[in-house]
Amino acid sequence: MATATLPKPRLEDLEPGEVLCDYCPAKCCRYFAMPIDEPETREDFEYIRWYLLHQGATVFTEDDTWYLLVHATCKHLGEDNRCGIYETRPQICRDYSTDDCEYEDHWCYEHYLETPEQVSEYAEAVLPRKRGQSIRSPQPPLLAVIG
Numbered sequence: 001m002a003t004a005t006l007p008k009p010r011l012e013d014l015e016p017g018e019v020l021c022d023y024c025p026a027k028c029c030r031y032f033a034m035p036i037d038e039p040e041t042r043e044d045f046e047y048i049r050w051y052l053l054h055q056g057a058t059v060f061t062e063d064d065t066w067y068l069l070v071h072a073t074c075k076h077l078g079e080d081n082r083c084g085i086y087e088t089r090p091q092i093c094r095d096y097s098t099d100d101c102e103y104e105d106h107w108c109y110e111h112y113l114e115t116p117e118q119v120s121e122y123a124e125a126v127l128p129r130k131r132g133q134s135i136r137s138p139q140p141p142l143l144a145v146i147g
Contacts, residue, residue: 011103020098026081027102029074033060033067045123049116059119060109 008023036059039045051057056071076084083089113119 020101020103021082024081024101024103026077028096029077029081029083031069031071033069036066036068038064038066039123042123042127045119045127048113049119052113052116052119059111059113061111062107062109064110 011020014020036048037044039048048059051059051068058069058071060067060069074083076089078084083093111122113122
């Protein structure tokens with residue numbers, strides 16, 4: 001019987017009747033993502049910055065939709081990368097299909113923000129500037145001369 005420790009075959013190389021989950025590291029059970037409103041104001045970006053101050057949180061966009069992604073393993077995921085409550089799993093798990101799973105590792109996000117600093121830089125780049133406001137950082141004050 002196949003286990004998750006076997007080399008990962010390409011999806012098209014699986015034999016008829018082989019179960020994809022036998023080779024999968026269960027990525028879909030190690031995070032969840034929730035759609036969030038697209039940030040439009042400095043305050044919106046501050047909320048995203050706050051999200052990213054929390055361990056295991058990232059924000060990404062896909063198909064023009066913004067998501068809060070939380071890296072957290074389902075407490076019912078077994079050591080064999082199988083669901084420990086398969087027969088009573090939530091409906092969202094029942095609706096999930098291997099047709100759209102991340103087994104092949106070839107997804108690409110429009111934006112992927114992992115740090116509060118990235119959010120600040122992105123906000124600075126996309127938010128409108130006040131009249132006369134420069135794109136450059138303000139010049140720091142001169143240091144006092146010690147003599």
